[in-house]
Amino acid sequence: EPEVTQTPSHQVTQMGQEVILRCVPISNHLYFYWYRQILGQKVEFLVSFYNNEISEKSEIFDDQFSVERPDGSNFTLKIRSTKLEDSAMYFCASTPSGRAVSGANVLTFGAGSRLTVL
Amino acid sequence: RKEVEQDPGPFNVPEGATVAFNCTYSNSASQSFFWYRQDCRKEPKLLMSVYSSGNEDGRFTAQLNRASQYISLLIRDSKLSDSATYLCVVNPRQAGTALIFGKGTTLSVSS
Numbered sequence: 372e373p374e375v376t377q378t379p380s381h382q383v384t385q386m387g388q389e390v391i392l393r394c395v396p397i398s399n400h401l402y403f404y405w406y407r408q409i410l411g412q413k414v415e416f417l418v419s420f421y422n423n424e425i426s427e428k429s430e431i432f433d434d435q436f437s438v439e440r441p442d443g444s445n446f447t448l449k450i451r452s453t454k455l456e457d458s459a460m461y462f463c464a465s466t467p468s469g470r471a472v473s474g475a476n477v478l479t480f481g482a483g484s485r486l487t488v489l
Numbered sequence: 490r491k492e493v494e495q496d497p498g499p500f501n502v503p504e505g506a507t508v509a510f511n512c513t514y515s516n517s518a519s520q521s522f523f524w525y526r527q528d529c530r531k532e533p534k535l536l537m538s539v540y541s542s543g544n545e546d547g548r549f550t551a552q553l554n555r556a557s558q559y560i561s562l563l564i565r566d567s568k569l570s571d572s573a574t575y576l577c578v579v580n581p582r583q584a585g586t587a588l589i590f591g592k593g594t595t596l597s598v599s600s
Contacts, residue, residue, distance in 0.1 A: 415590070471580060472580050473521040479535070482532050
């Protein structure tokens, strides 16, 4: 079964450091996403990405965050200067096509990258 | 009112029991609805999409009531492997890409 692959599985960093989380979406999928989940909290949308540009972003996705598709397979999330409150599990996801996530266009998540900011 | 609200549980049931989870959503224009399952410290995995007419997948039945803005999930003949957190998820906009997640309802099935 095709899957979304994320690296690293766990990263520990010092406050103020830059972090890049990497994702390889399912190969024929067109829309890519980042979500995060702070421990014990709900899953929260960060950003969606299509055709090499941001499609939608939440208020969490401020200037400290950026996304990029540097080549044909990778999709990255960069946090420029990490804060303690950035500690969370970050999930990459993708959908096959179309803009709206629906029953015919379901979201598939990767296993996540756990970020710990000290 | 929270965008997607669920009873956090936990629901502790014996094997073979039938259990029902409820979810309410605040945006009446919401278009798509899902139940995801999340095991501890794992990624959410799609359990089933929820359609207006209601739908069933084996032991799982999902219902949608648009008038009441209410979604339900029924699990029959619970298995130990059903123990997980069940997330109610809503796409609030017709062309929306941002899913809204509930905090989840925890189910523990014991032998």
